[in-house]
Every structure is written in structure tokens, then in C-alpha cells.
Amino acid sequence: MQITFYKYEGTGNDFVMIDNRDLHFPKHNTKLVAHLCDRRFGIGGDGLILLENHPDADFNMVYYNSDGNPSSMCGNGGRCIVAFAQHLGIIEHQAAFQAVDGLHHATTFDSGLVSLQMSDVDKVEIHEDYVFLNTGSPHHVTFVNDLEHWDVKTQGSKIRYSELYGTAGSNVNFVQPVDDMTFAIRTYERGVEDETLSCGTGATAVAIAMHALGKTQAQKVQINVEGGTLEVAFDSSEKAYQNVFLKGPATLVFKGEITC
Numbered sequence: 001m002q003i004t005f006y007k008y009e010g011t012g013n014d015f016v017m018i019d020n021r022d023l024h025f026p027k028h029n030t031k032l033v034a035h036l037c038d039r040r041f042g043i044g045g046d047g048l049i050l051l052e053n054h055p056d057a058d059f060n061m062v063y064y065n066s067d068g069n070p071s072s073m074c075g076n077g078g079r080c081i082v083a084f085a086q087h088l089g090i091i092e093h094q095a096a097f098q099a100v101d102g103l104h105h106a107t108t109f110d111s112g113l114v115s116l117q118m119s120d121v122d123k124v125e126i127h128e129d130y131v132f133l134n135t136g137s138p139h140h141v142t143f144v145n146d147l148e149h150w151d152v153k154t155q156g157s158k159i160r161y162s163e164l165y166g167t168a169g170s171n172v173n174f175v176q177p178v179d180d181m182t183f184a185i186r187t188y189e190r191g192v193e194d195e196t197l198s199c200g201t202g203a204t205a206v207a208i209a210m211h212a213l214g215k216t217q218a219q220k221v222q223i224n225v226e227g228g229t230l231e232v233a234f235d236s237s238e239k240a241y242q243n244v245f246l247k248g249p250a251t252l253v254f255k256g257e258i259t260c
Contacts, residue, residue, distance in 0.1 A: 001260050005036070005043060007253040008084060010076035010114075012197025012227020014253070016043050017084045020050040020062070027062065032260060034068030043258060046189070046196050049077050051084060054098050058091050061099040065191025073101040073136025075200020075246045079114040082106040083250035101136040115247040118204050122240040124212040131209040135244070138170040139205035147176035147184055152195040156188020173202045175209075180216050183207070184224040197227030200246050207232035208241050 003025070006017040016036050018025055026032060027050060036042045050062040061081050065071040078099060085091045086108050095106045105117045118135055125132040130142040140159055144150050156172040164170070172188040185206050187199040207221040211234075220233040230248040234241045 002257055003036075003260060004255070004257050006084060006087075006255050007043065007045070008080035008250060009227075009253055010080050010198065010200065010250045011225050011230060011248050013074075013076035013199065014045045015077050015080050016045040016048040017080065018048070018050050019084075019088060021053050021059075023052070025050055030064075030068035032068075033064045034066065035260065036258070037064075037066035037068070043256070046192055047071070047074060047077055049074075049081050049084075051081055051088070051090075057096045057098045057103060059085055059095075059097050061097055063100065065189075067191050067193070069191060070100075071191050072138070073099055073119070073201055075116060075118060075136065075202075075204055076198055076248070076250075077200070078104055079106070079116045079200065079246065079248060079250040082108060082114050082116065083112075083252065087252060099136075112249050112251060113247055114250045115245050116200075118201070118244040118246055120240050120242045120244065121208055124208065124241075126212060131213065132170070133205050133209060133212075135201045135204040135208070137201040138165070138168070139202055140164070140170045140172045141175060141206055141209040142173070144174045144176060147174060147186055150174055150186060152186045152188050156195065157193070160188060160190050171199065171202055173199070173206050175206055177210075177215060178224065181218045181220075182222040182224065183210055183216075186226060195226075198225040198230070200230065200248075203230045204232050204244060204246050208234060208244070211236060211241075
């Protein structure tokens with residue numbers, strides 16, 4: 001089988017993107033998905049995304065982690081599939097698409113940036129040494145003093161597989177403040193089981209967690225990830241964080257074909 005694919009990245013979070021509107025891709029073949037995401041024997045990516053038709057929205061997003069398993073929402077992947085849909089001529093500058101966590105709206109800009117509306121967050125669990133919240137995917141947020149030299153894979157794995165989160169696990173974000181509107185983060189992603197250069201739902205989780213903790217009063221926060229810079233904006237109330245938007249670059253790297 002020959003597969004045409006596109007490679008996209010958003011602040012270093014990279015994805016194998018496939019136009020599956022004709023449903024040609026064997027979407028239940030998790031071994032094939034893992035093979036395509038393999039950086040040595042396949043194309044390489046933090047995940048694989050299928051763009052499919054949807055009866056009411058502009059398109060449907062089907063997301064897999066690099067281990068081949070279907071996963072929860074991916075913010076950078078969501079921004080990249082919007083750029084992909086624009087490349088295919090499905091949308092112009094506005095998009096409404098269905099993902100695993102519901103309907104999302106997005107806007108593309110001529111600068112190459114994509115702004116994606118994320119899910120509302122109505123619960124932020126504040127504990128003594130960490131914060132937990134779900135921004136379409138579950139995220140554990142904790143502070144460290146020396147982020148640059150932090151062993152993200154080892155320490156993230158310990159938390160991800162700890163009794164806190166059981167078999168489902170959680171993504172883990174390590175945070176160091178830059179100023180009262182800017183935070184640097186590094187993220188361990190479940191499903192990838194390693195650090196990624198960027199995590200969109202993680203950046204969103206950190207921005208909201210910092211506001212909930214009183215570390216920032218800003219409702220537009222800059223998040224410095226290993227692969228670049230993301231912006232998270234939101235409206236806050238006593239009950240929820242709403243109108244949450246993740247904004248950053250989404251770039252086509254290359255197009256290719258692979259025989260499997």
C-alpha cells in the first residue's frame with residue numbers, strides 16, 4: 001500500500017498528516033500508525049493525524065499518539081490540521097472542526113500563525129506541590145528550579161506512571177517562571193513516553209494553572225517551549241476558564257509517499 005502524507009510541525013511538535021476523506025487509511029491498524037511515526041524506520045512524528053469528512057463541521061480530526069494508539073486532544077496537532085485543511089483548500093481563514101473532545105474553532109493568519117479555540121476548563125485541582133487540570137488532555141503541572149538541566153524523561157515518567165494517575169496516566173509539565181506574564185516549560189507526553197519539543201494542551205494547562213495559582217494576573221500568557229513560543233489567552237471567572245485560545249506557528253515541512 002502506498003500512502004501519501006504531509007509532515008507538519010508546530011513549535012517542534014511534529015505530525016504525520018494524511019488526507020483520509022476517502023477513508024483509504026486502515027485506521028484501526030495501530031502497528032502501521034506506530035511504524036509511520038517511527039523516526040528510524042518510518043516517517044517520524046510525535047503523532048499521526050487523519051483529516052476526514054464531517055457531516056456538519058469543515059472536517060473531522062482523528063489523532064494517534066506515536067505509539068499507535070488513539071489519544072485525547074492535541075493542541076499543536078489541532079493547529080497543524082487547520083493549516084493542512086487550508087493547504088488542501090477545504091477552508092480559507094476560518095475553520096470549525098470536530099475532535100475527540102468536541103467542536104473547535106480556529107483562525108489562520110497570513111503570518112503562518114494559527115489560533116485554536118480550546119475546551120473550556122471548569123476544574124483546576126490545586127495541591128501542595130502540583131496542579132492538575134484537563135485541557136482536552138490531562139496535565140500535571142509542577143515547578144522546578146533548574147528547568148534547563150531537568151531530567152524530563154526520568155522525572156516525567158515517574159509521575160506519569162505513579163499511583164496518582166493509575167493506568168491512564170497523565171502528561172507532565174515542568175515549569176519555571178520567566179516573568180509575571182511568561183513561563184518556560186518542558187513536557188513529558190504520555191503515548192510518546194518521552195519529552196516533546198512542545199505540547200499545546202500542556203502550554204494551555206500551564207497558563208491556566210499559573211493564573212489559578214496567582215502567579216500571573218494576565219489573561220494572555222506567553223509560554224516558552226523547547227521548540228519556540230506559544231500564546232495562551234482566556235477569560236476567567238469564579239466558575240471556569242472560557243474562550244481559551246492557543247496561538248502559534250503551524251508549518252508544512254514536506255510532502256512525501258511511503259510504501260507499507
